[in-house]
Amino acid sequence: MSFSLIGTGSALPKTIQTNSDLTAFLDTSHDWILSRTGIEARHICIEESILDIALSASINALENAGIDPKNLDLIICPTLGGDTITPSLACMVQEKLGATCPAFDINAACSGFVYGLDVADAYLSRGKPMTILIIAADAMSKLVDWTDRSTAVLFADGAGAAVLTNGNDLKSIYLSSVGNQHALCIPWAKGNHPGLLDKELPIPYLTMDGPEVYRFAITAICDDLKRVTRDADIALEDLDLIIPHQANLRIIESAAKRLKLPMEKFVVRVKNQGNTSAASIPLVLDDLNRHGQLKPGMLIALTAFGGGLTTGACVLKWSKQSNNQK
Amino acid sequence: MVFEKVVEILRNYKDEPELEVTLESSFEGLELDSLDTVELVMEIEEAFDTSIEMDGTLKTIGDVVGLIEKAIA
Numbered sequence: 001m002s003f004s005l006i007g008t009g010s011a012l013p014k015t016i017q018t019n020s021d022l023t024a025f026l027d028t029s030h031d032w033i034l035s036r037t038g039i040e041a042r043h044i045c046i047e048e049s050i051l052d053i054a055l056s057a058s059i060n061a062l063e064n065a066g067i068d069p070k071n072l073d074l075i076i077c078p079t080l081g082g083d084t085i086t087p088s089l090a091c092m093v094q095e096k097l098g099a100t101c102p103a104f105d106i107n108a109a110c111s112g113f114v115y116g117l118d119v120a121d122a123y124l125s126r127g128k129p130m131t132i133l134i135i136a137a138d139a140m141s142k143l144v145d146w147t148d149r150s151t152a153v154l155f156a157d158g159a160g161a162a163v164l165t166n167g168n169d170l171k172s173i174y175l176s177s178v179g180n181q182h183a184l185c186i187p188w189a190k191g192n193h194p195g196l197l198d199k200e201l202p203i204p205y206l207t208m209d210g211p212e213v214y215r216f217a218i219t220a221i222c223d224d225l226k227r228v229t230r231d232a233d234i235a236l237e238d239l240d241l242i243i244p245h246q247a248n249l250r251i252i253e254s255a256a257k258r259l260k261l262p263m264e265k266f267v268v269r270v271k272n273q274g275n276t277s278a279a280s281i282p283l284v285l286d287d288l289n290r291h292g293q294l295k296p297g298m299l300i301a302l303t304a305f306g307g308g309l310t311t312g313a314c315v316l317k318w319s320k321q322s323n324n325q326k
Numbered sequence: 327m328v329f330e331k332v333v334e335i336l337r338n339y340k341d342e343p344e345l346e347v348t349l350e351s352s353f354e355g356l357e358l359d360s361l362d363t364v365e366l367v368m369e370i371e372e373a374f375d376t377s378i379e380m381d382g383t384l385k386t387i388g389d390v391v392g393l394i395e396k397a398i399a
Contacts, residue, residue: 036361211364211380218368254365 002124003117003132004167004319007065010160010286011056012043012273013139019153028149038249042156042274044141049083051092053159054137057282058093061133061161064289069097073130076119077105078112078278079137080186080307093135109184110245110306111175112136112278113160114314117302118173120164135161138277143186145205154248155206156274160282171299172231173314174224183212184307213309217247220305221255224313228301232315236261239315240298241288245305246270246280277306292322328374328398329391335369336387349388356387366390374398 018041019030033039045053054077062069075090075097082089082105090103108115116134124130140155187202221244229236242265244252249270256263269284276283281302288294296319303313333347336356347356353363363384370390371377378393 036359211360211382214361215364215368215380218365250361 002121003164004169005162006165007061007163008286008289009057009060010283011053012158013045013048015044015046016041017044026149033153038270039274041272045139045157050137050139051083054093054135055096057159057161058135061163065163067163069099072099072101072133074101074132075103076116076134078116079105108310110277111304111310111312113281114302114304114312118175124166132164136278136282138279140277143206151206151208154275156276158276158279158283160279162282169316169319171315172228174228175312177308177310180309184208217251217305218254220311221303222258224303224311228313228315239301242266242301243281243284244303247275294318328394332391339366351387352385
């Protein structure tokens with residue numbers, strides 16, 4: 001298939017909130033949050049805009065790849081939304097980077113990064129030489145109801161980026177969607193036109209059916225990993241690393257148990273990051289890359305699931321030599 | 327038959343081979359939170375090769391057994 005991943009980058013906002021910090025305004029406890037989710041702390045955009053963290057992640061990724069932004073052919077931002085509906089987050093980053101290429105956002109919620117890889121793969125399969133920047137950035141802190149302890153404790157902010165060019169890292173990829181508003185929803189503003197029949201304003205925050213999403217997530221990881229390894233002509237056991245969307249430790253543990261795979265194969269970073277939506281997978285990729293844990297030839301699976309409901313998974317054969325930049 | 331199998335799965339899940347379970351045993355009483363209940367039901371569904379509606383009204387082992395018996399009838 002058609003891309004090589006030649007650089008990674010990430011950025012987390014400065015403000016860290018531990019579980020104990022949340023008890024100042026939420027009726028919850030560190031023990032409850034930790035036992036149910038595996039999360040201890042998360043980063044929140046207090047000083048930063050979404051653009052700030054997206055830009056920072058992009059600059060890091062471009063440096064890691066050794067690419068000048070002026071040589072970018074495309075910028076894609078998987079995101080639930082930047083600081084503005086328009087200009088898109090991708091356009092705002094493009095402007096700050098001094099890039100001159102087309103730029104657009106895509107919304108596949110927490111599956112966004114894998115969807116972004118698939119879009120990049122499709123562009124590159126046209127056969128023309130291209131360098132593509134994917135920046136997944138989400139500030140979930142702006143979208144959750146901070147009076148709802150069942151959801152607020154889960155989500156966080158962050159940005160992860162990857163630079164892709166023509167190559168052969170992608171061994172298989174699979175996306176799925178099943179429209180479902182009940183499981184997970186963040187409503188949009190509907191305006192106040194006087195002629196509207198239903199004048200009731202939607203509650204502008206995330207609502208979620210926890211058990212339904214939990215079940216969906218475990219099933220997604222299991223089904224998708226089996227599928228993409230089969231499509232890549234490898235066994236599950238051949239995978240060196242599995243990077244799941246970092247939503248909740250218990251989802252990952254449950255999937256590992258069902259797949260009869262050791263937890264050591266699964267990269268888990270949710271403890272100090274929380275659920276950063278689309279950014280979660282590229283944040284992990286960048287962390288692994290910076291610490292020299294990704295060696296050429298390693299088979300890595302990404303497995304994502306999120307609002308939509310969407311899922312996405314792929315198998316990559318890592319080809320980038322470590323820069324040892326940390 | 328269904329009840330016995332469900333008890334076996336539950337005991338395995340909690341790693342408590344001597345766990346006392348009746349049809350009236352509630353998930354809360356068994357110290358299973360809502361996520362545990364999801365996982366348990368998924369295992370039970372797989373064991374019986376069926377699926378049941380999980381809509382928040384499942385409160386006891388008896389509820390699950392009833393739905394499984396209906397589904398496989």
